[in-house]
Structure formats: structure tokens, C-alpha cells
Amino acid sequence: MAQVHVQPEAVNGGTSNGMSEDSGGFKLKFCTVCASNNNRSMESHLRLAAANYPVISFGTGSLVRLPGPSITQPNVYQFNKTSYDSMYRELEAKDPRLYRANGILNMLGRNRDVKWGPERWQDWQPGVPRLEHNTDRGSEGVEGGVVDVVITCEERCWDAVVDDLLNRGSPLNRPVHVINVDIKDNHEEALIGGRGILDLADSLNKAAAEARDMNPSGFDSGNAASRANFDERVPEIIGEWQERWPNLPAVWTLAWF
Template sequence: MEAHLVLSLARYPVISFGTGSQVRLPGPSISQPNVFPFNSVTYDAMYNQLKNQDARLYTANGLLNMLDRNRHIKGTPERWQDWKIGVPRLEDSGAIPGPGPDGRHAQGEGIKEGVVDVVITCEERCWDAVVDDLTNRLQPLNKSVHVINVDIKDNHEEAIVGGKGILDLANMLTEAAKEEREKAGELFERGSVDARVPEVLGKWQEKWPGLPAIWTVGYF
């Protein structure tokens, strides 16, 4: 959610998802996690439940602070596998971070069409889950999407660094899209931007060697 926040503040259209079967948060012990369903329980409800359960514990471990941040970013945690691709989400301001087809990023046209250009995950198992899900959906729209994993350790400090790195990647991809549009004018096609993604990722990785990345192309 740190990347979601950073990109939103930079006026990028963003939606975010989890990939597990349920939302799992630390509990009073390793064997007693707090478990919530995706798509139905709000961050606000989760915050209040844990605050009432043990405010001292969940303040000390940072969980209440995280949930308080999350509930001011979006209402409910969503699961990627439940996202209905191709169905417009007109209530959203936009899409998962990435340049639009014209190189601009504040319009949210992709999500109005129910698709996105770029998916960024922050853990390799999540990247695997997204790639597997795209394959299992049998690509009904035949629309390509770049799936990039930026590996970030699961702690507050690393999340802040990772968020800055992901914002820089979004900026570099958007700049490449703008350059291609300016060169092509009315003849612009998205394929020219797609072809530059490996080049952009290579330059970005040189700037952010502490954030190892992997990339593939999937299809909706």
C-alpha cells in the first residue's frame, strides 16, 4: 500500500490488490494470526476490531498505524483473482501504475475499459500468482500487459524505499511513452512503447540495484 499511496500522491491512477486467499495480519502469536476476507471487510472495520482487541499490542507492532494509513487510501482490500477484467471501474480514478496509451497518466482511461497496461507486484510469489491467473483466464481480450515484480522486504523502512523506486519506474515508463508519441504523432501505436520496456527496466535497475526486478508480458 505504500506504493499505492506514493503513486496516488504523484497523480498516477492506481488500484491495488492482494493475491492470497485471505488477508492475514499478525496476531497475539505466530499461531494466532488475524484473518479477514477480501472484498468485504473494510480497512476501517479491521482497524477498529484490532484496536478494541488489544490497542497496546497493535500500536506497538505498527499494525494500527498501517491500517489507519490504508483506510485513508482505499475502503476495502481486494483480491486480484476476483477482479473482473474488462468490466469498467468508473468509481476509480485509474489503474495499476503505468503509462496510458498516450503517455499521460492522470486520465484513468485504462481502468474505464476494465484493463491496465502495467501490473507491479512487490513479492515474487505475488508475481507468480498474477502470471498464473492471467494464464488461467485464457486471454479473452488478447490485450498485452507488462507484469513487473520489484522485490521489497516486508517492513516499513524498505516499503518507503520501494515506493520511491516504483514511482521512479512509473515516471520512466511514462516518459518513454511520451517520447514515442511525440515521434510518431498521429501514427502512434502502443507497440513502440512496449518494445522499450526492457530498455527502461535496464536503466531503472542500474539506478535501483537494491530493488531486484523481474518482468514478463501477459495477456488479458
């Protein structure tokens, strides 16, 4: 897999306000990934869904870990088996003052309005229909279980995704761009990162729509030749985006489902 580290060249912050109007037409399909599928990936999931992008999200950790009363006492849950609502109710019953003050209840309240619960990347089967997720925000367009772009929020998550894709052996023979946007795992940085990711999605989607016009059916089916024009432009698009968001260092590779 080709790998490009994109270095920031500007010193000012991003100029996008993170808002996007639905212009209709073609939309790339996105997947957002962080460690526990709770903070960074879910903020980005919500922003992309609100901008009418098809989107799913995952975590790459072995377990879902949320802050507890001390650094040695995290709250630990299982992926795919624990809902955001049940986490919310459990922590609210344990110590409502603590979990309101540290923003965990607000985060979980947001999450339960997006989808049922945290999912683990390694348990996902690309290409398998996700019909049971039809009430998730951003579910329209990703029912078939494939995406065009995976955006991780931490380099170890990017490593986990890329390694997992390599180990799967590309059974679908379908290209996917895997981009890491490094975001510190706190609520404030997740908000900034979500705006940056939406801006990146808009830039990628504009280029993809232009490339797709040449062969819509080939592009939509994931045909590598039909996507070559778009695939070749992605590093340049990320470089231009990085100038707008120098505090969100990015790493990119082209991988395969």
C-alpha cells in the first residue's frame, strides 16, 4: 500500500466553519474510526450525517473504555453488546455529578441519538448488508456495507485498520482511501476535528463527483480504472486541506476491501 505523510505548511487555523448544505447529487460513503467509537469518531459521524453523507463508524480497541472516577478505574464495556443508552443510564446512576462535569453524559446522550451502540472495526464484514442499522444517522447509502473513505482519528487506529485490511486479503477487490486525522481524545478537540473532517469530506466529494461523471456505473461499482482519476488526486486534496487545518496532521494510504 502506498503511504503518504502529509505535513502542514500553514500556521493559521482552518477556515471552514464545519457547516455544509446538501447540494444533492453524488455522495462519497464514509467511515469514521477511533479507539472506542464514542468521542472522536462519533462527533465526526454526526457531522457527516448532518451534511447528508452516508456514514458508519467503529472503534478499534479490544474494549470500550470511558473515563471513571480515577485513571485506574475506567468504565469498561463490550463492543456490539452495550448500547449508548445503557451506558448513559448506568453512569448517571453511579455519579451524575461527576459524569455531567466531565462531559461523558453529554457525549453519550449525543451518541444514542446517532446509533444504538459502539461497533468494533475488526468485527465488521465489508460487503455484508447493514439492514439492521437502518435507523442510524447517515445509514442511507451504506446499507450495502461498503465505503469509499475511512477516516481514523488516531495513528494507532489507522495502523489497526490498515493492518486488518491487509490481513483480509482484499476479497472485494475494491479500493478504499484510509486517512488518519490526528485528534486529541477530548471533547473540545473532537469538535474541532469534526469540523476539519467535514471540510475534508467536502473536498474529496467534489473531486470524486467530477471523476464519476466520466463513468458513473464503473465508479459506483468500485472499479479501479474508473476511479483512477480520483485516486490520483487524493494526496493533493489532502495537502491543500492540510494547509487549512495545520493542527490536524494527516496520514493517507490507498488500501483495498
